[in-house]
Amino acid sequence: MPLVLPRMPxxxxxxxxxxxxxxxxxLGVLLWWLWxxxxxxxxxxxxxxxxxxxxxYHRYGALLEQALARDIPExxxxxxxSEGSQENLERVASGKAAFTVxxxxxxxxxxxxxxxxxxxxxxxxxxYDDYVQLVVPAGSPVQSARDLRGKRVAVGQPGSGVxxxxxxxxxxxxxxxxxxxxxxxxxxxxxxxxxxxxxxxxFFWSGGLPTNAVRELSDRFEIRLVPLGDLVPELQGSGxxxxxxxxxxxxxxxxxxxxxxSAVTTLAVPNLLVTTERTSPELTxxxxxxxxxxxxxIGREVHAAQRVDLRTAIYTDPLELHEGxxxxxxxxxx
Numbered sequence: 511m512p513l514v515l516p517r518m519p520x521x522x523x524x525x526x527x528x529x530x531x532x533x534x535x536x537l538g539v540l541l542w543w544l545w546x547x548x549x550x551x552x553x554x555x556x557x558x559x560x561x562x563x564x565x566x567y568h569r570y571g572a573l574l575e576q577a578l579a580r581d582i583p584e585x586x587x588x589x590x591x592s593e594g595s596q597e598n599l600e601r602v603a604s605g606k607a608a609f610t611v612x613x614x615x616x617x618x619x620x621x622x623x624x625x626x627x628x629x630x631x632x633x634x635x636x637x638y639d640d641y642v643q644l645v646v647p648a649g650s651p652v653q654s655a656r657d658l659r660g661k662r663v664a665v666g667q668p669g670s671g672v673x674x675x676x677x678x679x680x681x682x683x684x685x686x687x688x689x690x691x692x693x694x695x696x697x698x699x700x701x702x703x704x705x706x707x708x709x710x711x712x713f714f715w716s717g718g719l720p721t722n723a724v725r726e727l728s729d730r731f732e733i734r735l736v737p738l739g740d741l742v743p744e745l746q747g748s749g750x751x752x753x754x755x756x757x758x759x760x761x762x763x764x765x766x767x768x769x770x771x772s773a774v775t776t777l778a779v780p781n782l783l784v785t786t787e788r789t790s791p792e793l794t795x796x797x798x799x800x801x802x803x804x805x806x807x808i809g810r811e812v813h814a815a816q817r818v819d820l821r822t823a824i825y826t827d828p829l830e831l832h833e834g835x836x837x838x839x840x841x842x843x844x
Contacts, residue, residue, distance in 0.1 A: 553608075562667075569722070570611065581796065593666075613674075634785055642672075654737065664710050665713075728768050756778055802820055
């Protein structure tokens with residue numbers, strides 16, 4: 511006699527749907543545990559816009575690149591030399607670079623002028639201060655910026671931050687940068703050789719102390735730094751970008767071989783590490799961590815970097831702090 515199995519009832523559509531929903535819920539919970547939510551994929555490479563090859567920006571960038579290779583090995587960092595702050599900001603705002611360094615006054619000017627992408631710029635860290643340096647041959651008759659009338663003066667390349675500061679200083683000294691001096695548009699990579707050869711009478715530079723190019727010039731050629739402190743009140747009253755300048759003093763031993771018999775009054779301006787709102791919070795948080803952790807190592811070769819400090823790094827005025835940087839600073843808040 512053949513075996514007859516009992517006929518099983520067919521599951522209702524409602525029961526099938528319930529089972530399907532339950533399965534999806536279980537799968538969702540499993541994915542929630544396994545998937546790295548809150549993290550975004552890091553880019554394979556990023557560009558860091560620096561400055562002229564003999565300047566502090568580029569040297570700082572080169573040393574930071576080494577630290578990033580250790581801390582974020584999955585991202586290849588490419589350095590891109592530039593003329594300075596103004597070009598750096600244009601590159602980051604336009605997406606040609608992910609991170610850069612720029613002076614606070616250059617950032618303020620970029621935003622004030624409503625340049626493309628200005629609203630999307632974000633601060634990562636306040637780094638170190640640049641000191642403005644007016645360098646002349648030791649025997650020069652120039653004792654103040656006002657004495658530059660009729661002189662050949664190197665004021666930096668058109669895309670540099672020093673160009674902005676030099677022209678503001680000349681204006682504060684009651685000189686017309688276009689008519690009262692012969693402006694020479696070169697950077698710190700060629701300024702020292704031009705001064706030594708007598709093809710310029712003076713040059714302006716804005717950088718960390720000491721700047722190697724200036725120090726090396728003082729080793730082979732007698733130079734003197736001209737005080738600029740008397741122009742600070744005039745500058746600070748001239749408008750929004752200039753509010754970022756502060757009175758400062760360059761110690762006599764900043765350039766031990768320079769022919770200055772005492773400290774030199776001048777002005778200083780903060781440098782900011784800059785990115786945009788487009789940069790992922792995860793990448794920016796890890797980038798910020800490396801900047802702070804690598805301070806001592808970088809500072810052994812770039813003395814200005816010793817000034818990078820966790821307590822002041824958050825003050826990126828005039829830029830809003832990037833969310834990723836904010837996360838890092840909150841995580842280490844005492």
